Amino acid sequence: MVEEVDVKKLILQALGARMKAYAPYSKYQVGAALLSAKGRVYPGCNVENASYGGTVCAERVAFFRAIQEGEREFRAIAIVGGRANEKIEDFAYPCGICRQVMSEFCREDFLIIVAKDADDYQVHTLGELLPHGFLL
Numbered sequence: 001m002v003e004e005v006d007v008k009k010l011i012l013q014a015l016g017a018r019m020k021a022y023a024p025y026s027k028y029q030v031g032a033a034l035l036s037a038k039g040r041v042y043p044g045c046n047v048e049n050a051s052y053g054g055t056v057c058a059e060r061v062a063f064f065r066a067i068q069e070g071e072r073e074f075r076a077i078a079i080v081g082g083r084a085n086e087k088i089e090d091f092a093y094p095c096g097i098c099r100q101v102m103s104e105f106c107r108e109d110f111l112i113i114v115a116k117d118a119d120d121y122q123v124h125t126l127g128e129l130l131p132h133g134f135l136l
């Protein structure tokens with residue numbers, strides 16, 4: 001339920017995480033803030049690599065931090081992305097690999113909030129963005 005999540009606060013935390021992005025190759029900076037069921041927030045930023053293939057998205061950095069801390073249940077993630085030194089003009093939707101990682105730990109009602117700023121955002125569910133995801 002989106003009413004149970006402080007959406008604006010989570011977006012501000014994603015914007016803060018984006019400031020830490022390491023994106024010298026694409027110059028596209030992404031920030032994510034993952035809210036666990038316990039109410040803790042795990043920030044993540046994209047971390048690029050000269051090999052390109054070694055790059056990890058902001059969303060997965062947030063998830064893997066949380067998992068390493070013992071978390072297993074999540075309510076929502078806020079995501080912001082855009083080119084360095086430019087105003088955020090578009091919603092940054094999570095890539096397919098990140099959606100798949102979310103499906104490993106989250107139910108269909110997990111909230112995915114994509115934002116340009118704290119007042120301009122869209123709320124989706126994982127079920128909407130990854131229908132018929134692969135599960136073993």
Ligand code: THU
Binds near residue numbers: 047058095
């Ligand atoms: N990126 C993310 O951090 N999350 C996504 O869901 C899509 C893409 C990053 C990876 C790379 O550093 C940059 O955005 C451009 O693809």
